[in-house]
Amino acid sequence: MGKTKERFIAEGLEKYISLLKPYTDIGITEVRDEKVSDTQRMVEKEGERIMKLGVPFVLLDEKGERLTSLAFAGFIGESAHDINFLVGGAYGVSETVREAAVKRIALSGMTLTHEMSRLLLLEQVYRAFTILHKKGYHH
Numbered sequence: 001m002g003k004t005k006e007r008f009i010a011e012g013l014e015k016y017i018s019l020l021k022p023y024t025d026i027g028i029t030e031v032r033d034e035k036v037s038d039t040q041r042m043v044e045k046e047g048e049r050i051m052k053l054g055v056p057f058v059l060l061d062e063k064g065e066r067l068t069s070l071a072f073a074g075f076i077g078e079s080a081h082d083i084n085f086l087v088g089g090a091y092g093v094s095e096t097v098r099e100a101a102v103k104r105i106a107l108s109g110m111t112l113t114h115e116m117s118r119l120l121l122l123e124q125v126y127r128a129f130t131i132l133h134k135k136g137y138h139h
Contacts, residue, residue: 001046001089002033006095009115010021016122023129026053028118029053039091057084059093060117064104068076069138071106082117085125087117 004010013028020026031053034045050057067075076083086093086101090113098104107117107124130137 001031001087002058003030004115004118006115011117013122016119016126020122020127020129023133026125029121033053035070038107043089043091043094044087044096045049048126049135050093050097051100055084056081057086058086058103059086059098060107061093061101061104061120062100062106062109062111064106066106066109066138069124069127070131073131073138075103075105076125076128077132087114087121089114 004013017026017028031046031049034042036042036045086097088097107120112120127138
């Protein structure tokens with residue numbers, strides 16, 4: 001949800017997208033976030049925008065399955081289709097979105113900004129591909 005506003009995060013995203021290009025076709029789709037004072041309405045409107053994309057997705061959710069980097073690499077390696085990861089907005093996602101997820105994964109037990117979550121996710125995706133291709137990034 002929303003745009004990446006912090007320059008240092010945008011630079012990090014560009015770095016990992018560049019590093020991932022030899023392994024996979026990757027991109028980021030930013031869904032416009034909602035600007036209303038009622039947080040429940042905000043989450044519902046954002047959820048409608050997400051659902052209109054019409055793609056299956058893996059939700060990053062603090063209550064999701066906790067995976068090691070090796071297990072995450074295994075998940076990516078076993079996927080026989082495109083994987084779309086969803087990082088929700090500042091107030092999370094609607095129950096409709098949560099229920100529509102094909103899988104829920106916890107990126108961390110800590111609360112992270114959605115911008116920082118994007119960067120950490122891309123680093124882990126890169127790490128997963130280096131594990132799958134037996135490169136020396138993961139020790």
